[in-house]
Amino acid sequence: MTMYLPQMAKIVKIIRENPQIKTFVLEFRDKEYNKSFSYEPGQFMMVSVPHCGEAPISFSSSSTRPGTIELSVRLAGKLTGAMHRLQPGAMVGLRGPYGIPFNMKELADQNLLFVAGGIGLAPLRGVINYCLDKGGYGRITLLYGSRSPDDIAFKTDIDLWRKNGVDCRLSVDTATEGWDGQVGVVTTLLSGLEIERPRSSLVCGPPIMIRFLLPELSRMGFRDREIITTMERHMKCGIGVCGHCHLDNRLVCVDGPVFDLAQLKELAVEELGELT
Amino acid sequence: MKGLILKKDNLVPLLRKIRKGGKLVAPVQNRHGDTLFEVIDDLDRQQLDLEHQAQSSLKPFFFPQNDPLATYNCAEDYSFEPVVSAEPTVYFGLRSCDLTAVLYMDVIFSQNGADTLYFARRKEAILISLGCNQPFAHCFCNNTGSGPFLEYGFDLQFTDLGDSFYVEADRARGEELLERWSYFFTPADEDDRKKQYQAVLEARSNFRRTVHVDPAVKRLAADPDLQPVWRELSDRCQDCGGCAYICPTCTCFTIVDQPLAETHGIRLRQWDSCTFSGFTRMAGGHNPVNHAEQAIRRRFLHKLKIDVEKHGRPSCVGCGRCVDICFGGVDMIRFIAMVNDLKLPAEEK
Structure with missing residues (x-):
């Protein structure tokens, strides 16, 4: 059953990003496979954990840094719970990469606005690193919303991005002592922000965030084709057969997970409400 | 020959x-x-x-x-x-x-x-x-x-x-x-x-039923948002999955691990049904599909609209087995009749 057969990969390192998120640094056991493996920003892998089946997890790393891949996983259910209990040296199964990636060629030379909520920064982290490593992209701005200061993930990356000229702006829903940054949902970071054309915004986060963010970005003058998001769905096969990730007449695994607003407007996407 | x-x-x-x-x-x-x-x-x-x-x-x-894909x-x-x-x-x-x-x-x-x-x-x-x-x-x-x-x-x-x-x-x-x-x-x-x-x-000429499939397909292509139909049929659906299991063209599946011991098990591909509330539920419990109102929308649109777009013909083969299996009457013949009986907005005026 080759198409469903995972490649085994070793956890070489685990980075705790926040109380719910861990980044797993992985290396395929088969050295040749590891060497030739490649993927693009926005794609995902089906991850196997012993006795837990499989779940789709997007790359949080960039293929510009070969040798290992990184998957950032939020503790959410049975499989992710079991994965969080694994230690460095343990094996997981991986198959992929799957899905339509961000069109990095089309984004070249553009000013890029990244907007992320919670674990939504994981796939965008891969894209940001890809842009920084490759070069040839315009000014990069990141708006990142977390529940509280303790929930801010990828802090090391954010520090590095700042050093590399990325304009990183953070907000928290609820402040704790010592927080002197923005308080409120991530959309509050949009006020006063100006992104010059050519430009695109890449957004990823919980459906409720996307739902409020899309009209805000439209109001700022972003065209539908300039607003790009990645959708999340329950998936079993990853290759367009099992049916679970249906999104109107599309399947998120093979027609997505990356969609722009122009595409989404042609579909009935229940969690995003009426897109106008 | x-x-x-x-x-x-x-x-x-x-x-x-x-x-x-x-x-x-x-x-x-x-x-x-x-x-x-x-x-x-x-x-x-x-x-x-x-x-x-x-x-x-x-x-x-x-x-x-239950189809073993692999042992692990x-x-x-x-x-x-x-x-x-x-x-x-x-x-x-x-x-x-x-x-x-x-x-x-x-x-x-x-x-x-x-x-x-x-x-x-x-x-x-x-x-x-x-x-x-x-x-x-x-x-x-x-x-x-x-x-x-x-x-x-x-x-x-x-x-x-x-x-x-x-x-x-x-x-x-x-x-x-x-x-x-x-x-x-x-x-x-x-x-x-x-x-x-x-x-x-x-x-x-020996058919006992005439089911107007083509008009329903045309109607769904023009306007797939038939809220009253989805609501009524979703309400009558008892979440048993019988229609999908008995249907010769329903091929949605799930993949699960069945442990046989601490140290090994079988990875199985199993029949699944889009009418189950768990079909789209994600880790942590969020479900992007409103099951109460949309449970059966996917099933009928897949057969009569999406497969027509993708493969050029509906994927219902007219065997009628879903009629016998469903006590709630959530079958293809009933659905097609409901679609064809719906008044178009223009007709209501």
């Missing part, structure tokens, strides 16, 4: 010969009076039933309800071993709808790479269909373009001519079978061909 004649007295002897060369699957009536496709071990003991519609389709033979080991290391099993099998007595359904599954399981397990079985299969002179109670294959007789797609097609069968081949494997057992057959003459043609014509 020209048609052949098989005397009915020769059918069981022919099937006996076939069975000696490999597996034989045919509709059999069991001691409860149910007609199901079964592996034939003993033609004297098992009652071949060509009078009734088999309650099940051939789906489980190519795409079993997670003792010290973690590894997977693929499982593939298939043996030469002749399927006899399937109806045109069931054959059409297998051809549809061929398309589904070849998307993004040929499905190893499915095609391992499919490549070993010879399909001998029996056209329906007398369609069954809920049949509407004439409205879905999948019967009562087919012009292509079968290895062999049988037509009942009373005391004999008219036999025609469409694929090489069918012709090979005819050559191998040629002494059972005689060439059909002009009279036989006329009788066969007559049977096909008569069958078309």
